[in-house]
Amino acid sequence: MAALGWDKPESQYQRYLAEQAAGTRDVLVATVDGAYVGYVTVCWTSPYFGTIPEISDFNVLPSYRRRGIGSALMDAAEATAAERSPVVGIGVGLYPDYGQAQRMYVRRGYLPDGRGLIYDGRQVPPMETIRNDDSACLMFTKQLR
Template sequence: MSDAFTNAITIRVMNESDPEIIAEAFREQGWNKPVWLYEGYLEEQRKGDRVSLIAEADGVFAGYVNVLWKSYYPPFREAGIPEINDFNVMIKFRRMGIGSALMDKAEAVIGERSPIAGIGVGIFSSYGNAQILYAKRGYVPDGKGIFNGEVHVEYGESIVVNDDVALYLTKTLSRV
């Protein structure tokens, strides 16, 4: 980002113009995040199943995060724990407080309906920054071990480690 960045970070709810902007920003970064994904998020938001939060830095798309009211992770879904999901900050906007601002807002949204927030994090090194961020924010493992997207992994099992393999964490939110 240029030296002209003034650190004006805005967090808002996703709107109709965002899917194309988000997909293009990721294309420019070399990641394949298709428009239909964000159109789906928008539709789920309209139905009340999720809240998609957008971060802008000086008016430029910088990242997003979702709050899922009914987690895809069975233990969270069964316990009624909302999940912070698909958290992304554009590479050029990292280490500027944008991720923390998105997490603050997501936790505030969850805190209106639940005393506990949940989140999943990948287990390999490309998730290292997220693992550290979540630990610093007070998230702790739920104690159920590694989940491969379908079941919890048992001792001695062989799995392919990919983006579906995660450790799930929870945080008790403080009431203001």
């Protein structure tokens, strides 16, 4: 991740493993020929959605994109969430780097939750200026069953 310029500290993954051991997050990892190529997590309690599980931190290495790996990870995350909830949530960034994810979520049946722009977990009121970074997103939900 660091080689790609993605700022993901080792402590983040240590926290994910601790949360998985505690039963508050599931971490799903994709490999090709034994090599890591991507991951996604399912948070069982979301700071934004409450008791609706939230799919978060979905990443596929750029050289492995457009091969169905992201779809397989999303299939697995949705199946995992469906074991406990009829609905799942997800957030997506707003700048062009998130364009493929935005289209993928819509194709998969995700709909905006109707609360508008969210920044760092809070709804942005009309006329407020924010920075368009990874904290700016739209939140979506999908009916699983």
